[in-house]
Amino acid sequence: MEDSVRFALEKLLNVAHQDTGQGRRVANFILAWWNADVHGGFDLTDLADLDPEVCEDMVTVFTWLARESSLSYPDAYKPEIIQIIRRWRPHVEID
Template sequence: MDDKARAAFERLLKIAKSDTGQARRVANFILAWWNADSLGGFDIADLFAVDTQIATDMATVFSWLSQQNEAVYPSEYRAAIEAVIAEWRPDIWAKAQEPA
């Protein structure tokens, strides 16, 4: 990830760990990237419900992703993303933690 996209993503992660309506929307954005099939998608209309800077950070990450030749996931942020899953998708997180 380039520096601009990394900084934007890190700001988004920080917001997703908070407890606001914007945090829920940011979490949806991050989790849609991580695994939309199991964690849910992102409603593009949610851009209208976040501050301009948050929407800009989302656009920065999205733009960076669009320039990649293959799917890229922020695996170095796995622990932080798992914390977002545990916070915003507790049922999914609990199920994932069950012994196989």
């Protein structure tokens, strides 16, 4: 993962930890990547309710994912993602 993508992802993770509507929407984006079958998808209309800088970070991550030859998961950030799951998907059991 390139530094620019890593930086964008880390900014998104910080937003996803916030107890706000924007945090929930960013969490949906990250968790859809992590496991959409379990955590649900990401509603593209939610982009209208996000700050432009946050949208740009999502575009950076999404573009990187689209260019990868095989789908990569943010395994290096698993502890943070587990915290996001606990906050936004408390009903989901974590392995």
